[in-house]
Amino acid sequence: MKLLKARAYxxxxxxxxxxxxxxxxxxxLILDIDNTLIGHNVPLPDExxxxxxxxxxxAGIKLCVVSNNTYDRVKSFTEKIGVEFFVANALKPRRKGYIxxxxxxxxxxxxxxxxxxxxxxxxxGANLAGCFSIYTKPLHTGGEGFFIALKRIFENPFLPKEELL
Ligand SMILES: [Mg+2]
Structure with a gap:
């Protein structure tokens, strides 16, 4: 289960x-959108x-939004937050989007x-692709829908204790 362990939390x-x-x-730095940059049903990141x-x-760090979301949504989001690079329909955890x-x-x-x-x-996905994996706590876990809520339950055994985050 080493592949589910992030290099940093x-x-x-x-x-x-x-x-x-x-x-x-x-x-x-590759950035996820939902629950990483923005909370659920929030259009844009806070200031x-x-x-x-x-x-x-x-500081010279290049940024790229990589999302499983659709092209139109990812493109308009990335433009609004002023990030140059993006990959939509990334099919994370597949390596394709990271490449x-x-x-x-x-x-x-x-x-x-x-x-x-x-x-x-x-x-x-980051680990499979050979990137430095960074876990960030979800911004908001309510109202995500059944499948994501279910996945979170399975994530729990692999996450560090709250106080270590
Ligand atoms: Mg997310």
Missing amino acids: FKNITEISPEFLKENGISG KTTNHLRELEN EASESMKLALSEIGAAGDQLFTDVL
């Missing part, structure tokens, strides 16, 4: 500092999150961190 995407990424040899993305970019992201950012998979809130899609 954070409460929120805004806690991932440019220094942390650089210390780990990371020059690009703190948006500012943090700018801080990462200013496309690495080609867009012109970085090796090993130089890329991938952050997301779901172990079975984001963390597993």
Whole structure:
């Protein structure tokens, strides 16, 4: 079950500092959308999150949104938050989306961190692709629908205790 273990755990995407990424040899960061950048049914990230993305970019970290969502939604979201690269219909945890992201950012998979809130899609996918996997606590876990709620139950044994996040 090593593949379900993230290399790093954070409460929120805004806690991932440019220094942390650089210390780990990371020059690009893959971002999940739902429950990582925005909560459920919220159209855009809050100001703190948006500012943090700018801080990462200013420090020379390339950003790429990789989502299983549709092309139209991912494209318009990425434009609104000012991120240049994106991959839609990524089919995470399959490697395809991560490879496309690495080609867009012109970085090796090993130089890329991938952050997301779901172990079975984001963390597993990052590990399978050879990226540095980063788990971020879901922003909001209510109203996600039956299948995601069910997946969360199965995630629990593989997650660190709340106080360690
Ligand atoms: Mg998500």
